[in-house]
Amino acid sequence: MTILAAEHISIAFGGVRALDDVSFAVAPDIVFSIIGPNGAGKTTLFNVISGVYLPQQGRVRLAGEDVTGQVPEELARRGVSRTFQNLQIFLRMTALENVMVGRHRHEATGMLADLLHLPAVFRQNRATRAAAADALDRVGLSAFATRSSASLSYGGLKRLEMARALASEPKLLLLDEPAAGCNPSETAEIEAIIRRLTRDGITVVLVEHDMRLVMNISDRIHVLANGRTLAEGTAEEVRANPAVVEAYLGAGALSGEAVHSAGSADHKR
Amino acid sequence: MNVRAVFEHRLASVVAMAVVAGALPLFFPSAYYYRVAALVFVFALAALGLNLLMGFAGQVSLGHAGFMGIGAYAVAIGPTHLGLPSWLPLVAGAALAALVAYLVGRPILRLKGHYLAVATLGFGLLLAIVFGNEARFTGGPDGMAVPRLVLFGWSARGAQAWYWIAAAGFLIGAALAYNLIDSPTGRALRAIHDSEVAARVLGVDVAKKKLAVFVVSAVYASVAGSCLALLNGHITPDVSGFLRSIELVAMVVLGGLGSVAGTLVGAALLVVLPQTLTVLHEYEHMALGLVVMAVMIFLRAGIVPSLAHALGSTRA
Numbered sequence: 210m211t212i213l214a215a216e217h218i219s220i221a222f223g224g225v226r227a228l229d230d231v232s233f234a235v236a237p238d239i240v241f242s243i244i245g246p247n248g249a250g251k252t253t254l255f256n257v258i259s260g261v262y263l264p265q266q267g268r269v270r271l272a273g274e275d276v277t278g279q280v281p282e283e284l285a286r287r288g289v290s291r292t293f294q295n296l297q298i299f300l301r302m303t304a305l306e307n308v309m310v311g312r313h314r315h316e317a318t319g320m321l322a323d324l325l326h327l328p329a330v331f332r333q334n335r336a337t338r339a340a341a342a343d344a345l346d347r348v349g350l351s352a353f354a355t356r357s358s359a360s361l362s363y364g365g366l367k368r369l370e371m372a373r374a375l376a377s378e379p380k381l382l383l384l385d386e387p388a389a390g391c392n393p394s395e396t397a398e399i400e401a402i403i404r405r406l407t408r409d410g411i412t413v414v415l416v417e418h419d420m421r422l423v424m425n426i427s428d429r430i431h432v433l434a435n436g437r438t439l440a441e442g443t444a445e446e447v448r449a450n451p452a453v454v455e456a457y458l459g460a461g462a463l464s465g466e467a468v469h470s471a472g473s474a475d476h477k478r
Numbered sequence: 479m480n481v482r483a484v485f486e487h488r489l490a491s492v493v494a495m496a497v498v499a500g501a502l503p504l505f506f507p508s509a510y511y512y513r514v515a516a517l518v519f520v521f522a523l524a525a526l527g528l529n530l531l532m533g534f535a536g537q538v539s540l541g542h543a544g545f546m547g548i549g550a551y552a553v554a555i556g557p558t559h560l561g562l563p564s565w566l567p568l569v570a571g572a573a574l575a576a577l578v579a580y581l582v583g584r585p586i587l588r589l590k591g592h593y594l595a596v597a598t599l600g601f602g603l604l605l606a607i608v609f610g611n612e613a614r615f616t617g618g619p620d621g622m623a624v625p626r627l628v629l630f631g632w633s634a635r636g637a638q639a640w641y642w643i644a645a646a647g648f649l650i651g652a653a654l655a656y657n658l659i660d661s662p663t664g665r666a667l668r669a670i671h672d673s674e675v676a677a678r679v680l681g682v683d684v685a686k687k688k689l690a691v692f693v694v695s696a697v698y699a700s701v702a703g704s705c706l707a708l709l710n711g712h713i714t715p716d717v718s719g720f721l722r723s724i725e726l727v728a729m730v731v732l733g734g735l736g737s738v739a740g741t742l743v744g745a746a747l748l749v750v751l752p753q754t755l756t757v758l759h760e761y762e763h764m765a766l767g768l769v770v771m772a773v774m775i776f777l778r779a780g781i782v783p784s785l786a787h788a789l790g791s792t793r794a
Binding site: 259261280281282285286290291293297298299300301302306309310311313314316318319320323324325326330333334337373374377 | 671
């Protein structure tokens with residue numbers, strides 16, 4: 210059984226082939242990581258899967274159903290959610306309000322009811338607030354609920370995006386570098402959060418440069434380089450693949466030692 | 479902030495503004511002051527609708543006076559040419575403004591930033607030209623007289639009556655705006671303002687929400703336009719002119735984007751200042767410009783949010 214399938218995805222920007230015939234299939238309730246050097250096409254792939262970009266060739270399937278060309282809000286209703294590498298926080302809102310927006314697809318009231326603040330809106334707000342508070346709790350940000358989101362640390366904002374995505378109750382969650390810029394203890398927390406997600410029946414597709422985290426947590430790893438698939442397999446298989454070693458990781462990085470960011474990964478190349 | 483605090487905060491702001499509206503006439507030495515204050519509330523209502531669009535959803539409109547024009551000409555043309563009872567065109571004008579906003583908004587709200595600004599600018603100019611040229615219905619550039627509003631046999635006449643009507647209209651508009659802030663739609667609009675892509679990924683239908691708030695803001699402007707026409711008893715195409723649209727934007731930005739109370743302050747500043755600055759004769763416009771520039775330089779987030787921040791409150 211497959212929850213997400215990418216079939217021969219290709220997309221080019223100007224003359225640059227960002228993705229070239231990329232295919233993979235993701236089984237439910239696992240952590241599926243996509244790794245590769247900067248510019249390999251990882252974030253572009255996320256943008257295709259979440260409907261932000263339309264691929265020029267290829268199909269995207271959710272649980273077997275072709276969803277190619279569906280816009281992000283449609284995919285959100287089908288249970289796809291994501292975070293962003295370059296944070297997309299609602300900075301004028303509190304942490305809790307950010308997460309409340311994540312409940313949007315479960316909210317039923319319309320513009321007119323909202324303007325009049327009918328009792329249904331009052332009940333809706335209460336339910337939304339409770340669910341959002343719960344999602345904040347899952348990422349350990351309860352203490353910051355009423356704080357302006359702009360006042361959170363970088364690691365805090367990364368987790369806030371996770372809480373916001375979780376609040377939408379996704380089946381498939383795309384995490385774009387959740388540990389980037391995080392210190393080792395924050396990274397350990399994020400690892401623990403991701404492990405809990407798969408236990409709760411959420412499939413996680415992860416883009417991450419922190420090799421220790423990727424190797425620890427991934428059930429399968431898909432390696433991209435220059436927009437093409439280089440390899441796919443378990444952590445051990447990828448680690449042992451000479452093409453991967455040569456193209457990307459460098460012998461030292463494969464063991465998962467002391468590589469915490471895109472920058473350091475590049476130095477090790 | 480829990481539900482109760484939000485509710486109390488919201489209620490407190492409306493009550494505070496109602497108290498101001500109720501107490502203000504105690505300091506009016508003449509009927510002329512009623513008239514100026516009524517104008518403040520009328521423009522504040524139109525600007526408040528625009529603030530929902532600009533301050534919450536982050537979308538600009540440089541043609542919003544066009545919707546004021548629709549409301550204004552509705553109450554003029556309805557009774558004069560169509561023989562409608564005077565209250566009906568007020569409602570019909572709002573409905574027409576909503577329909578026009580829906581039809582115009584669908585294509586142009588896809589545009590972003592400067593492009594949206596220019597498209598709305600064009601829309602406003604277009605309406606002003608229509609009002610100016612369809613002389614058979616509108617009286618052309620000279621405008622036309624507006625029959626009095628008659629409600630249940632009571633005829634609304636004079637600045638004093640219109641002061642209370644305009645104040646009530648603004649307070650209702652303010653209450654609705656506060657309702658919207660803390661609602662599913664309000665949160666979605668504020669999310670769109672900060673990151674459209676994140677809002678979409680969370681399931682917000684961005685195009686639909688933008689269109690909804692554009693329609694609501696058009697209704698605010700139309701009702702304000704009707705009130706303005708009925709208050710003045712006469713209208714010209716200037717009501718929907720480019721300068722009017724810019725004035726509305728200036729009221730929103732001066733008072734504070736996203737601030738309901740700020741909209742009232744911004745409208746008060748731009749309606750009252752020109753009246754008081756007439757003592758400066760030919761330097762009037764220069765002084766007005768300097769005041770506006772000074773506000774933007776020293777109270778960058780707008781008057782009310784900047785002062786609220788300085789006083790340590792989280793939101794005004």
